[in-house]
Amino acid sequence: MIDTGKLIEFLYEDAPFGDITSEALIPADLCTSAAIRTKEPCIIAGLEEAAFLFTHLGAVADATVEDGARVGAGSVVMTIAGPARAVLRAERPALNLIGRMSGIATATRAAVDRVHAVNPAASVTPTRKTCPGLRALDKKAAVIGGGEPHRFSLSDMFLIKDNHRAIVGIEEAVRRAKAFSCYHKIEVEAESAEDAVLAARAGADLVLLDNMTPEKVSETVSALVAAGLRDRIVIEVSGRVTAETVAAYAGSGADVISMGALTHTVRNIDVGLDIT
Amino acid sequence: MIDTGKLIEFLYEDAPFGDITSEALIPADLCTSAAIRTKEPCIIAGLEEAAFLFTHLGAVADATVEDGARVGAGSVVMTIAGPARAVLRAERPALNLIGRMSGIATATRAAVDRVHAVNPAASVTPTRKTCPGLRALDKKAAVIGGGEPHRFSLSDMFLIKDNHRAIVGIEEAVRRAKAFSCYHKIEVEAESAEDAVLAARAGADLVLLDNMTPEKVSETVSALVAAGLRDRIVIEVSGRVTAETVAAYAGSGADVISMGALTHTVRNIDVGLDIT
Amino acid sequence: MIDTGKLIEFLYEDAPFGDITSEALIPADLCTSAAIRTKEPCIIAGLEEAAFLFTHLGAVADATVEDGARVGAGSVVMTIAGPARAVLRAERPALNLIGRMSGIATATRAAVDRVHAVNPAASVTPTRKTCPGLRALDKKAAVIGGGEPHRFSLSDMFLIKDNHRAIVGIEEAVRRAKAFSCYHKIEVEAESAEDAVLAARAGADLVLLDNMTPEKVSETVSALVAAGLRDRIVIEVSGRVTAETVAAYAGSGADVISMGALTHTVRNIDVGLDIT
Amino acid sequence: MIDTGKLIEFLYEDAPFGDITSEALIPADLCTSAAIRTKEPCIIAGLEEAAFLFTHLGAVADATVEDGARVGAGSVVMTIAGPARAVLRAERPALNLIGRMSGIATATRAAVDRVHAVNPAASVTPTRKTCPGLRALDKKAAVIGGGEPHRFSLSDMFLIKDNHRAIVGIEEAVRRAKAFSCYHKIEVEAESAEDAVLAARAGADLVLLDNMTPEKVSETVSALVAAGLRDRIVIEVSGRVTAETVAAYAGSGADVISMGALTHTVRNIDVGLDIT
Amino acid sequence: MIDTGKLIEFLYEDAPFGDITSEALIPADLCTSAAIRTKEPCIIAGLEEAAFLFTHLGAVADATVEDGARVGAGSVVMTIAGPARAVLRAERPALNLIGRMSGIATATRAAVDRVHAVNPAASVTPTRKTCPGLRALDKKAAVIGGGEPHRFSLSDMFLIKDNHRAIVGIEEAVRRAKAFSCYHKIEVEAESAEDAVLAARAGADLVLLDNMTPEKVSETVSALVAAGLRDRIVIEVSGRVTAETVAAYAGSGADVISMGALTHTVRNIDVGLDIT
């Protein structure tokens, strides 16, 4: 269930007027087989998309593992057979997709593992700080890595931030959001424990604790417990959470930890294609 | 000279059915002013693209510095005025663009500075390991950071790699490429000094030394000098060059250092929008 | 915040090779002024979109009322001035948009009024039975008419229907949905009061009572009250609710009444353009 | 000969970020079979388009009747087999297409039947009051229902309306249209029998009698007969013709009756998909 | 009333990754003025489209003559002012459009003039042998040159050719076409005078005499006159009519002469842009 139109665009972005090297050097009817291999351990992702690229150009591509598998360095994750020109033309777009998506999946999985070691009930999620044009694929990769997707866009959840609160107060904001739609969750950004209690009491579904220390998060959780509102609200923490600090937040009592870095600072997994 | 169609797509990706929070909370005729501010020192990029997004939705956006400026933390780089709904709807796509492009420009500039400290004549360049769909913007950001663009796609340069050489030898490959087009440069990937000499003698314009140590690069340069071919060819080194190792390569005698990490492993610069 | 690309497509759909009548009969530099007038009372909608069409072709269009206004028959809702060819070319696409969107807004408002007469706290909403390609505009029109938007697509809410329940039971289904995302609401289709209680207990946010009589809905509400779960869940009724039956459902204790007919069986409001 | 690009857009409109319910609940490799069944008697249409949607997502879809067949309530019109996720993702867009197109085909057929009962030589046609973006499919559905397509767009026929006649008189308008193209028919909107005679004498191919009573139409026909021009011109009547009044117009001597309501006020046929 | 989306595509086709020469050599803020000048006499066309290209990139463009004007060699047809980079980037796409469209307009005008010298009532028209993707612009250019547009596509006229007649005879074919739509003209390809008479009698609007000599055309006209059908049908001749032979056909009694060469074998008019 991939966006085939967008994937085809990626192919033409990489060769608007064809692959001149292959056209000059490789006979049109020369066939070859190839393998895509990881160069480092990772959670693999992007195989479905990569396979489409080769297939669209007339080659046959078979994933040898499933998206989401944990694989070691040197693992073959896909085999390909077909016209050499097709294989070489799809190579770079395919590797770019696998590299980025596996990078996101692997980083998400690492964060989830750190969180679960402390609190198996807590979860990890990216934000809307995705690569322009790649929102759906970035989110998909995070889910493959064991994360939640968070809101996909401005259309699928209310998130009442300080800019909105400067216009209307928390209670009125929640009331208006509820009146607008009962089909979409309401999250309120809270700058203090008092805000969080106010939001929960107003009927928000989630509260976002942004840029708080783990200690401050714990205090806010306690305030919600004291007010008898803890069960009514999901607590999200965010704000430059890193691989180093994520465990501390996991122990603070929050339900979800959102990490912009999962998608805004991706380290691509190194994968390569070898002609076999 | 920005791709307006693609930028508009980024807006709709972030709100396929509108911004429900703003629609529920903010009157349509409420106007506001805002500023985009850096949260860390950087080479700023993406301002032209960001300004278009706000403008397209009916706000007025003015960059206060030019793309490529070196700015400190806390610098205002753009001021915006217009309908609050428009400002908030364009906010995230605009920040995602500025964040990524500034991240690439800043990393490129840092690498260029390290290289120039050793060899002012050498240059730095990204590869085709860009984000799918963002090739032009990733390349533009690297150029803003002082890098060269390298080839944009498979259509604008011959790059004869091992996969091609498995089919035809270096000399025949260069001959075929020359016969195909005298308007496009020919680069040959060399695995040894012998390969490099062979490529230069065959008339290649550039030689790519992939995954060699700086010492091995120096030896290859020496071999080209000894063969009287040094002036006829541009020497590119590549292969997981990092911020740490780039200076060593700069001193090896190479002309250009290509770094996939400049675009495949981007750390977004942290920028924020404040309503003023 | 309109999808300009799609609106431009509507213009070219109506004249892929130009407007031959105007080209044959009307000088290119002849200017005119015109007015769009309703032919029946309605809640007007689509003015923002219509204005864009005229503007894109070089005319000036001014809405004289706002989207959502209740207007009588014969009301002028927009005045236009510009090249006669532009006015006539945008005429039909503009009227088609205003006609359909006003039809949806008017029908929604009528349903809302009937519902509020019985239960001012209940609301009305369309479904995903929209016109292919017009999802965002159909939903926007319903909101203009006082309705809620319901889920926009398969991406923004969980709706666990009988087809899903044939695979997993209600409790396990809700558990999996919660594990997938805490950012999206969960609705369960219930075929009986028992189902509804089960869903509420499992933690669903909404329950969908499909094709029940108003009496059966009341019994289900009572069952939820008896189980102490009424406050934890939003109750939606659906299933060929019509203008005639909607009041009965409004009195049944449900919170939201969804009506596919609001968008799948639209009666366009009659509007016309007169050259003035 | 369907517009595959547009149909794919309909799929992504309904799930810009995937179908979260299915992804959370249904294993990727679970296959299923399903049937699309009518819930009321109708002339079925849209099967070719619906089949493409399922096929594009990897399922197999077989229409069990042909577009245009008259089917009763409860008829299976398509069987589908494939991955459950694919079946559920295409379900709503497919049903929306079948529902609307069958609605148009059925209403057209009903009008045609009423007309033919009075005058077997007369025909029925929709106008350009179609749903934006669906012109081709709306017209196709009307043809499936036994109607004529009328002009598809401003590009394929001259229609000289009062707005044009305010600029040039009928005779000069027809002369200019003929000079512009002899490949496209010329229709003149007539407000009186005199206009109709004038138009026919000037060489118009069709005359449009808008908003006349059936009696007034008969008088106009008589005037054309008296002038010896009846055979030279096709007579179209239009203007809020309804199911109730269409038979009266059929007996008035007109050749074609155009009904905007066929496409601007569609009642979707109720069709459902059941997992089998 | 130009297709702006397509024109923007032409700009990006010519610079998918920017104009590297201008970016390397020309400061971003350098402004310039320029003029587009013909290098040979012609009927100018394409100015509206060209002006849009410059405008879209931020320059100001003013046509100094109107599309359709007859201009001599060395005439300035457009002046432009704005950023030098914008002017140079739009230059080639703009000149390609003006060159091709003026080429078509000029050739059409020449053919029309030759025809009118012999028969002022006859007209000239191109066919569907246009450049893929440029149908609307090719037809527009022919109309600017004084031609008729002929059918724009398969959707706007019936043309019953030998391939169709192999399936059904002329009379039945015309009958079916009439039954399908009374809004679209019917043309029948005739291979003999008998065919032409048969077609006219069956009610065809036009008859296409393909690959007949002028003498054979005259005979066919005479046969139609003899049968009393001449006034009921438009006679088109086609089939490799050239500038040399067009006058002979004009004298044969035909009403329209279609020339595929007008659009399938275009000689671009030479136009250039000079920085002033």
Next chain:
Amino acid sequence: MIDTGKLIEFLYEDAPFGDITSEALIPADLCTSAAIRTKEPCIIAGLEEAAFLFTHLGAVADATVEDGARVGAGSVVMTIAGPARAVLRAERPALNLIGRMSGIATATRAAVDRVHAVNPAASVTPTRKTCPGLRALDKKAAVIGGGEPHRFSLSDMFLIKDNHRAIVGIEEAVRRAKAFSCYHKIEVEAESAEDAVLAARAGADLVLLDNMTPEKVSETVSALVAAGLRDRIVIEVSGRVTAETVAAYAGSGADVISMGALTHTVRNIDVGLDIT
């Protein structure tokens, strides 16, 4: 490796609302077979694109020769089998593509043959004067005909023309281009032998001698030889080179002869489709 999206657009350009003739006359399930045949000798091109069009509509198409083959008049170049409606709908777009691409290939081959008769080492190339929207196909056709592709767009080579030189001198321009990218060739337009020597000395890769007579070209070559720079630079001549004059330029010592006419003044090869 064809741009399938663009090819599909060509199909819909030719039938935005379907092929009314075939729909009226030909049963949907009637199958047929057909052959595409040349009507004059040519170098055939466009077969890959044409085959896709038929295939996309559900027919089977087999090229009986390869793109680039030299074929005589009356040669069958493709056979097709499938639904008659599909065959007739793809017919014209397919023939338009084959006609244009074969026209370009044939003209290029003729020019190459004339050049090689004089100087087997020289080559022929088109320019950027291609049909808007068809750049890639026009270039591909020229390559099929034995030409070089020249630069594809403003993104893949530096070409320093008089407009640039009015801003910076040759030496500085070459220096800036080199500093911008070592991956793209640099060509300098020279108006005199002195310019050419200056460009070669500055390090340009190619020099463009525009609108020089063959004698003047020879003098420039001599000047480069005298300066010891002949081997360092590729010499291109351009400027309304025609089939008549190309041989003279081939003997002048230039390396490449660019001919705008190859793509801006195409004579389509006449090809037809016959139902068999």
